[in-house]
Amino acid sequence: MENWTADAAENFVFEKLAKGSARQEADGERSYKTYLVGIVIAICGNFLISISLNIQKYTHVRQSQRGSKPYYTCVLWWVGVALMGLGELGNFAAYGFAPASLIAPLGCVSVIASAVISVAFLKETLRASDILGGALAVAGTYLLVTFAPHTTQHITAHAIHRYVVSWQFLVYLGVEVLLFCVLLYLYKRRNVKHIVVVLLLVALLASVTVISVKAVSGMITESVEGNLQLIYPIFYVMVVVMVASCAFQIKFLNQSMKLFNATEVVPINFVFFTASAILAGIVFYQEFYGLALLNIFMFLCGCLLSFLGVFLIARNRPQVKTERPFVDIGQVPGRRCTDKVQPEPSSLTYGSLAGDKGQTESST
Structure with missing residues (x-):
């Protein structure tokens, strides 16, 4: 027995x-x-x-x-x-x-x-x-x-609450806010229009965007699978953070496109955005926890x-x-010119009287 x-x-x-x-x-x-x-x-x-x-x-x-x-x-x-x-x-x-x-x-x-x-x-x-x-x-x-x-990971409202109050994220957020304020002061007050300064502002905002986007997307995915998450306030907080950070990110990115060439903005922005997204995933979602060296x-x-x-x-x-149209002024009576093509908008004499002044002096 x-x-x-x-x-x-x-x-x-x-x-x-x-x-x-x-x-x-x-x-x-x-x-x-x-x-x-x-x-x-x-x-x-x-x-x-x-x-x-x-x-x-x-x-x-x-x-x-x-x-x-x-x-x-x-x-x-x-x-x-x-x-x-x-x-x-x-x-x-x-x-x-x-x-x-x-x-x-x-x-x-x-x-x-x-x-x-x-x-x-x-x-x-x-x-x-x-x-x-x-x-x-x-x-x-x-x-x-x-x-x-x-x-x-199963991104639930309780998990997002736990991640938000973790000491790692609080330290990370404090450093990001301080760095963002310093860069914004240099950009707005000191008129420092360097490409690294502008795209670092974009990257810091992108870090917050990635955190909020993954939170919103993850909670929607959990809700679709039957575990309803849309009833928790943290979901709507993350939606507001996502929309606001995206709006300001687009604003600074557009300003960088106005100030610099796309061949400079595209690779640098890709590097900064990717690095900030990876760092956000490591700190907030602890995605590298237990990963082999x-x-x-x-x-x-x-x-x-x-x-x-x-x-x-x-x-x-x-x-x-x-094909851009040009203005031929070679047939204007009493005027002489050495170039028949309208000046480039980026040239120093475009829209000014400098070119006309030189031509008047040469004709007299």
Whole structure:
């Protein structure tokens, strides 16, 4: 009787362990599938964004050459805008399935695809730096996907509450606020218009954006799966933070595009944004917790290769030439000129009387 009882107890423990192991294996397989879904959505979203940018660029070029209606009256331009919105929606959804430290670097897919599409669609020149940069970016993307954290977190309102009051995030937020105030003082009061200052402001805001976007996307994903999270106030707090940080981020990014060339803004902004997103994922969501040292090293190597690839692709991109009208003043009576082309808007004499003064003196 005692032997039977001991055997029954042993079998009961064995069955429990087997069921627990099977449950863990099923959860691990489900987590890995969710992780892959996030990667696929992010890649497709960035690919749609690259198509959208090229469509809008093509519309601008065509409308400037024809000199007819404004670009926003063209149906093709609105198709590009719709694709842009769909791609951004895909990126938003991807944060609910995969770690933020992986989704952000996958933005290099948009740069690679845009360079390839522009060659076929806009007839731009394929350079050796484009090929090398694309190869480096693809290799970096492979390392990112392979060695990034594969665990998928359940983003619930209680988890967000716990992350917000953690000492790591409070210290991180304090440092970010202090640094943002210093940079804003230099930019606004001291009139320091350096590209690093402006894009650091964008990156600090992007860090908050990534945290809030992942929180909102994750809680929506949990709600869709049956665990309702939209009844908690923290969800709406994160929505407000997401909208506000996105608005100010776009504002500073547009100012950087006005002050500097796109070939400078694109690679530097990609590096700063990716670094801030990875740091936000590490500090707030603790995505690197328990990750092996080799995985961390290879993940950082993948980021470095992606940064270098984007820099090579974006560096000195050839500009698409548009036909601009010029004013021929060679036939004006009593006036002499050495150039029949209207001065560039960026020249020092554009819109001033300097050119007319020189011509008047030469004629007299």
